[in-house]
Amino acid sequence: MYREFYGLTEKPFSKTPDPRYLFLSRGHREALARLQYAVEERELALLTGDIGCGKTTISRALMDAVGNDGCFCFIVNPRLSAVEFLRTVARSLGIAEPAAAKDELLRQLTEAVYRLEGEKRCPVIIIDEAQLIPDQEVFDEIRLLTNFQLDDRNLMSVILMGQPELRQILSEPAHEALRQRIAMHYHLQPLSLEETLEYVDFRVEVAGGPQGLFSPDAIRRIYELSGGVPRKINILATNALLVGFGKDSAWIDASLVEELRDEASLY
Structure with a gap:
């Protein structure tokens, strides 16, 4: 149809996050640089922006930039219970059969995180649409993931991405402990x-x-x-x-x- 008529070899405005079409505005460049820093320092980061501003595209660019130094877990639908959330993370970290019991599941996660540390790889947990997280218990598990540490460094990076209302949610007193651990904040503009x-x-x-x-x-x-x-x-x-x-x-x-x-x- 219009592709041949206009001399196009493919659709220029596809909705899929093809890295060849990655256009980094000043804001996108800064957001990507900040997220890269958060991964390098293995910190908890927060990226917000209106619907369609390119948050997911930036997360894919981050994965390309970090490469094999990262072990990425993308959670695109965070409407999960606390155990479901942990089991999703576990699978992404290479645990084929995550335990049903929470204590055993946490043991598996601990082993996986230290195994990746031995491989010089950083687990990077990216939670998209984080404003949809259903309850306090899931937020608590996200905070507790940041407890994986050695004496001189963290062992995991967690990135929360969501719409602007996520900032309002995190400003509530119930999330004070999590909010204090967020080392990098950035709001992506159009x-x-x-x-x-x-x-x-x-x-x-x-x-x-x-x-x-x-x-x-x-x-x-x-x-x-x-x-x-x-x-x-x-x-x-x-x-x-x-x-x-x-x-x-x-x-x-x-x-x-x-x-x-x-x-x-x-x-």
Whole structure:
């Protein structure tokens, strides 16, 4: 369809976190650098941002940056009981059959963490959508994971990622002990207009398309409708390409994007 029409070899605004399409704005670069530091120091970190701002993309970039020095556990749905949470972590650390009893499960986790330390690898537990954690007991287990230590260093890094309300949740008195252990905080902002211009051009070029496929006015309108949120930019840009293809338009201008104004409120 529109790919051949616009000289694209693939979809430039796919929702999948393909590392080839990783665009690091100033905010994304800083967030990634801070998370890398948290892993190097084996600290507890907090990354927040609105829906679609790129938190998950940054976590994938972090995994690529750390490479084999890390043993990553991604928890993408944290609606778990405390034992379910620990069993999920255990599987990611190489425990084939996590115990059902908590005391035995903790023994298995301890052995796995020290085994990884002997291999010079850092366990990195990344909990996405952490604002959905259902109860205090799970937060307590997250805090207790940071107790894996030697005399001179921690043995594990834990990264909490979530929407802005996660900060409000953690500000509650019940989470004081966990909050005090968070060594790195960062809130990811949407892209600026200039960054949106660079972002759209970058993704088109990676997909094999021509420079200037989207006019500056078109990208400005995309920015206004999306608020600079990458996921919304992707949806608007894809739909603009479909509209342009339907109209046999050689490039995407602001008038084509304007046709998506009513749809944009649904994203």
